[in-house]
Amino acid sequence: MLAVPEQFFCHKLTNGLTVLAQPMPSVSSAAMSVMTPAGASHDPADQAGAASVMINWFLRGAGGRNTRQLHEALDSLGCQHSEAVHSEHIMFAAAQLGRNLMPALDLYADILRRPSLEDASFEPCRALTVQDLSSLEDEPAQKCTILLRENFYPWPLGRCVYGSQQTLSQMQADQIRAHVEKNVGPVGTILASAGNLDWDKLLARIEDLFGDWPAQSPPAVQAGPAGQKLTYIHKDSAQTHIGLAHPTVPIGHPQYYPARMACTVLSGGMASRLFTEVREKRGLVYHVSARYHTLKDFAGIFTYAGTTPQKAKQTLEVTIEELRRLGRGISEQELNRAKTQLKSALVMQGESTSARASSIASDWHTLGRIRTLDEISRSIDAVSIEQVMEHLHDWPARNFTVLVIGPESLDTRCIGE
Amino acid sequence: MAMEFLHTKLDNGLTIIAESNSSSASMAAGFFVRTGSRDESKELSGVSHFLEHMVFKGTDRRTAIDVNLEFDRMGAEYNACTSEENTVYYGAVLPEFQDPLVELLADLMRPALRMEDFEMERNVILEEIALYEDQPRFRVYEKLMQEHFGQHPLGNSILGTNDSISSLRRDDMHAYLRRRYCPSNVTAVGTGKIDFERLVETLRRTCSSWEPMPADRATPPARPAMCRRTIIDPKLIRTHVGLMSSAPSNQDDSRYAAELLATIVGDDTGSRLFYALIEPAVADEAAMAYDPLDQAGGFLTFVSCDPQKANEAISVVKSELTRFQREGPSMQELESAKNKIAAGATIKGELPMERLRAVGYEWVYLHRHMTLEEHIDRLFAVSGGQVLDLARQYDLTTATMLVLSPTETA
Numbered sequence: 001m002l003a004v005p006e007q008f009f010c011h012k013l014t015n016g017l018t019v020l021a022q023p024m025p026s027v028s029s030a031a032m033s034v035m036t037p038a039g040a041s042h043d044p045a046d047q048a049g050a051a052s053v054m055i056n057w058f059l060r061g062a063g064g065r066n067t068r069q070l071h072e073a074l075d076s077l078g079c080q081h082s083e084a085v086h087s088e089h090i091m092f093a094a095a096q097l098g099r100n101l102m103p104a105l106d107l108y109a110d111i112l113r114r115p116s117l118e119d120a121s122f123e124p125c126r127a128l129t130v131q132d133l134s135s136l137e138d139e140p141a142q143k144c145t146i147l148l149r150e151n152f153y154p155w156p157l158g159r160c161v162y163g164s165q166q167t168l169s170q171m172q173a174d175q176i177r178a179h180v181e182k183n184v185g186p187v188g189t190i191l192a193s194a195g196n197l198d199w200d201k202l203l204a205r206i207e208d209l210f211g212d213w214p215a216q217s218p219p220a221v222q223a224g225p226a227g228q229k230l231t232y233i234h235k236d237s238a239q240t241h242i243g244l245a246h247p248t249v250p251i252g253h254p255q256y257y258p259a260r261m262a263c264t265v266l267s268g269g270m271a272s273r274l275f276t277e278v279r280e281k282r283g284l285v286y287h288v289s290a291r292y293h294t295l296k297d298f299a300g301i302f303t304y305a306g307t308t309p310q311k312a313k314q315t316l317e318v319t320i321e322e323l324r325r326l327g328r329g330i331s332e333q334e335l336n337r338a339k340t341q342l343k344s345a346l347v348m349q350g351e352s353t354s355a356r357a358s359s360i361a362s363d364w365h366t367l368g369r370i371r372t373l374d375e376i377s378r379s380i381d382a383v384s385i386e387q388v389m390e391h392l393h394d395w396p397a398r399n400f401t402v403l404v405i406g407p408e409s410l411d412t413r414c415i416g417e
Numbered sequence: 418m419a420m421e422f423l424h425t426k427l428d429n430g431l432t433i434i435a436e437s438n439s440s441s442a443s444m445a446a447g448f449f450v451r452t453g454s455r456d457e458s459k460e461l462s463g464v465s466h467f468l469e470h471m472v473f474k475g476t477d478r479r480t481a482i483d484v485n486l487e488f489d490r491m492g493a494e495y496n497a498c499t500s501e502e503n504t505v506y507y508g509a510v511l512p513e514f515q516d517p518l519v520e521l522l523a524d525l526m527r528p529a530l531r532m533e534d535f536e537m538e539r540n541v542i543l544e545e546i547a548l549y550e551d552q553p554r555f556r557v558y559e560k561l562m563q564e565h566f567g568q569h570p571l572g573n574s575i576l577g578t579n580d581s582i583s584s585l586r587r588d589d590m591h592a593y594l595r596r597r598y599c600p601s602n603v604t605a606v607g608t609g610k611i612d613f614e615r616l617v618e619t620l621r622r623t624c625s626s627w628e629p630m631p632a633d634r635a636t637p638p639a640r641p642a643m644c645r646r647t648i649i650d651p652k653l654i655r656t657h658v659g660l661m662s663s664a665p666s667n668q669d670d671s672r673y674a675a676e677l678l679a680t681i682v683g684d685d686t687g688s689r690l691f692y693a694l695i696e697p698a699v700a701d702e703a704a705m706a707y708d709p710l711d712q713a714g715g716f717l718t719f720v721s722c723d724p725q726k727a728n729e730a731i732s733v734v735k736s737e738l739t740r741f742q743r744e745g746p747s748m749q750e751l752e753s754a755k756n757k758i759a760a761g762a763t764i765k766g767e768l769p770m771e772r773l774r775a776v777g778y779e780w781v782y783l784h785r786h787m788t789l790e791e792h793i794d795r796l797f798a799v800s801g802g803q804v805l806d807l808a809r810q811y812d813l814t815t816a817t818m819l820v821l822s823p824t825e826t827a
Contacts (some may be wrong), residue, residue, distance in 0.1 A: 022549070028767075067696055128499070128698045128701050134655060138655050239547045268489070280481060280537075282537075344492025348770070
């Protein structure tokens, strides 16, 4: 199905850094994605929010440049960069013209290995994270999703990356420096590139830049029990924000593709079950969706619906019924539509160098290998209705974690748990 | 990359354009209708956006369920958006689905507007209004546009209000559809791995029956209010500020300088506002964007911060704008901004769905095609002096300001 065969390269440096690349000959951009296992779940319990403060601080000068000089260096390369904190990793992403990939790598070597981490710039980084956390109060839909994830996953895997006002208020620069020292290094770090690149030159440069990066020994994360099952947060919002999560299989599981297929039938397009029943037939919402989300070892189906308070009970009832009805059977046509949708999304994602760089990095992290688009496509094609039904039998829509934000509490008896 | 631009016009006046790229893996197609909230009368407030929803509810030949099923069967990524002056319907698929995608989109441009669908969708629109009510950033944008443009049509709300939507009648929407979705007011656009001949053939079959009709638009000169308004909402935790000053229109060649100006002053990172507000954590968001419109334009700045920092943040924005207008950009700033915009446009240009917007809007506003390379060349030709002149000519320091805050600010 692909015009050009995909080509991948991978190499592990002796210090543990994994280097991945996918050359894409027909494009002029090249993107890179660096994943380092120092995500929010690695934050020490009394320093929740450490990863968010840290990733801000990394951009405040590096390799002898101050904040402004560092940003000017990135900007002069036309580097479109972003930084994000996930559960397991912190992630640096940068997309630029292929000819600027090497100089961008030089800058990222400075950012990762020689960040200034000066006292003077610590306080603003902490203060920005405090503001990110309080901004959630003005964005109830987003807050609903974030807190639901926090309650759903075994603690602290789904923890809100901004920490808490309490931990942030006590955070010290030295603690974060120690945290960086312990957690940020080549071990477990994945550096993936995709686009207009030359593998031999790329690898040689990365060897030069990162070959002598001393290995660190990051402590393993101990996952504990998940949070409370039913949470209501009062807020005088215009809508009631309803979040539901129930467990499913993670990406490495044999039932992964059937699970993705089931979720696509439920909420993949405008003809999907949820959209049809909750919005099209009843006009209860503008936004309703169910999304598959996976960590390395745990995964969930996250369902969200936002509706005005007087319709909230009915919205919840119809949504829950659709989640359950899925287990009673799906049609051949539904399965075929889901397959086409997933495969077509795959091809379109395959055109983006940024999306490719981050996909191959996350494949490597979760599966220890890279899936070709062709392999994914064939795996999707191979899924049968029986497999989807077997999956839904093994992983039915129950054991819900529920989080509601709105002006009135919600009658959740229809969930029946 | 093998790129080619092609265009033609059907007898009834419908323009068809395509920028084909044989190395793409997907194709995108869209209908750009030159209509939006600025083309609405007061009684019809929100009709463009409501109609955009109704378009997906089907035609004489298709029910709403049929429409959704057909899109999903092609694995299409598709959506629509309504702004002050454009309503755009678009989809991307694998090249093998070009014909069914184009046929479906084209058929949808003549929706049935069935009464029961109309009543059901009214509920969805009211929910969408409630959804945005919970997003302060959107509230600031809407109120700011209203304040800035006042009675000018660009001050009209895109969503409309609970009242206007509740009282809107199906027949009024139908009359609006007839007036605004006529061939001369619509452009069909294709990008990516597209077969132009088949595109034209499909559209000729589907759209030739569209009745030609004149469609005009009032473009009175804007008389921006340049006032300050504060809205107190004790339910909020943070203060959200929006500023709007005048800027070149979409038809104006100085829009390249305007794009550079907004990047230098207010890009997310590495800009004047970034160093002045984000780096010291006075605000957690501070960004300026250039919003080019039909015979009008604006520089839009958003800031969000703690309420007790609001006055400081606002005065920092003002002093940065004043300083920029005095000194202009440094050579380094200008070069960086050019590189950033060029790289961003190139990266986006690799995706047919993104390229569709650029190609479509260029035609809608200027009736011309511009390659990505030409766009980048024009950007690089702008001098620092031109950016400075532009700042002075449009006067960044005179702006309409909207403050949405839990408490009174001074």
